[in-house]
Amino acid sequence: MFKSLLKAFSSSKSDSLPLADLSSLSTDMHSHLIPGIDDGAKTIEESIELIRTLHGLGYTKLITTPHIMSDYFRNTPEIIYKGLEEVRAALIENNIPVQISAAAEYYIDDGFMRKLEEEKLMTFGDNYLLVEVSYINPPDNVRDILFRAQVLGYRPILAHPERYPFWYRTIEEYQKFYDMGVLLQLNLNSLSGYYGLDAKRVAEKLIDLQIISALGTDLHHSKHGEFLQRTVNEKYLQKILEQPLINREL
Ligand SMILES: [Fe+2]
Numbered sequence: 001m002f003k004s005l006l007k008a009f010s011s012s013k014s015d016s017l018p019l020a021d022l023s024s025l026s027t028d029m030h031s032h033l034i035p036g037i038d039d040g041a042k043t044i045e046e047s048i049e050l051i052r053t054l055h056g057l058g059y060t061k062l063i064t065t066p067h068i069m070s071d072y073f074r075n076t077p078e079i080i081y082k083g084l085e086e087v088r089a090a091l092i093e094n095n096i097p098v099q100i101s102a103a104a105e106y107y108i109d110d111g112f113m114r115k116l117e118e119e120k121l122m123t124f125g126d127n128y129l130l131v132e133v134s135y136i137n138p139p140d141n142v143r144d145i146l147f148r149a150q151v152l153g154y155r156p157i158l159a160h161p162e163r164y165p166f167w168y169r170t171i172e173e174y175q176k177f178y179d180m181g182v183l184l185q186l187n188l189n190s191l192s193g194y195y196g197l198d199a200k201r202v203a204e205k206l207i208d209l210q211i212i213s214a215l216g217t218d219l220h221h222s223k224h225g226e227f228l229q230r231t232v233n234e235k236y237l238q239k240i241l242e243q244p245l246i247n248r249e250l
Contacts, residue, residue, distance in 0.1 A: 021232070022188075022215075023058025024241055027250040030105065030130060030159060030185060030216025031064045034083035037075055038067040040220040044090050051091065051098055053225040054217065061099045063124045063250065068104045070111025077122055080104060105130045105159055108139055116149060125250045129154040130185070138166040146182050157183040157214055162190045162203040174206060183213035183246065191237055192230040207240045214246045 022028075031054070032040020033047050041047040054062060064087075066080050067073040084102040091098060103124040106112055108131055115121060123129050129149060133139050146156045158177055161184045167173045177184060189195065190203035206212050217228055231237045 021058050023060075025215060025245065025247040026059065027061040027063065027247045028054060028059045028217050028219075029063045029065070029103075029124060029128075029214060029247060029250060030187075031062060031219040032066060032105075033062065033064040033100070033219065034066050034080060034087060034102065037079055037083055038073045040066070044086060046221070047087050048090050048094055048096070049222065050219055050225060051087075051096060051100070053222070053228070054219065055096060055098050057217075057228060059098065061250065062101075064100060064102050065105040065130050066102070067107060068115075068122075069107040070109050075104065077104075080122065103128075103130060105132055107131075108133045108142065108145060113145065116145075116152065121154065123154060125246065127153060127155050128183070128246070129156045130159055131156055132159040133164065135164060138164070143176065143180065143182075146177075147180065150181065155181075155183065157185050159185050159216065160187045160190065160218060162186060162199045162206060163195055165198065168198055168202055171202070171205060171209075174211060175209065178211040184211055185214040185216050186212045186240065187218045188215055188231050188237070189218065189224060189227045191234040191240075192227045194224070194227040204236050207236050207243070210243060212240060212243065212245070215240065 032038050033050055035041045035044045035047045041050055066075050068075045080102050087100060091100065101124065104122040106121065121129055133142060149156045161174055174184060184206065186203055186206060190199045193200045219225060
């Protein structure tokens with residue numbers, strides 16, 4: 001009894017927390033680590049610091065996914081691959097044994113529709129295509145768009161479904177994505193409460209429904225890294241790690 005109280009007390013201090021062990025996943029497939037091209041790492045030094053954090057959590061392979069949007073972050077494959085080379089060179093220089101490759105996190109807007117029809121989109125693994133939607137308005141025809149992507153041969157993954165408040169009261173919407181073969185990717189930091197209690201509650205619900213297929217850190221900055229450490233104490237982390245996840249095949 002005394003020992004468990006002591007443990008609870010000591011683990012309430014963030015500096016004494018054990019590192020969350022995510023090594024059974026081996027690969028993180030959602031992050032913003034290329035410097036200066038989106039709202040993630042700003043400098044190459046920050047990129048390296050964030051990658052050290054991910055390595056410390058047990059990851060050995062990273063697929064980083066800069067935002068591609070029509071307005072805010074107008075990234076292209078050329079911009080992303082150029083930044084990726086800079087990160088790879090810095091990893092070698094700093095002796096960090098982590099493999100890194102790049103895809104993108106596509107924001108579904110009108111520009112996305114054009115890109116979908118006209119360009120070869122950046123994917124990873126078995127043609128997985130990471131997409132996100134607005135946090136404010138539910139896109140009218142999101143399922144039609146994702147179906148079109150499937151017809152074109154992509155395997156869409158919806159990033160952080162637990163972060164869209166307009167679906168909180170209709171949990172069946174998530175089941176519909178799952179049933180049509182759209183994979184759902186949970187952000188680990190939703191389990192630590194970083195995005196609020198509603199996102200945490202929905203994340204846990206999706207885990208209970210067993211409809212999550214991938215886990216991502218969505219790491220943008222060191223604050224996210226600090227919260228990732230806290231996931232180690234979440235019982236739902238263990239629960240999701242026991243389910244089949246594509247991270248292990250990447
Ligand atoms: Fe992201």
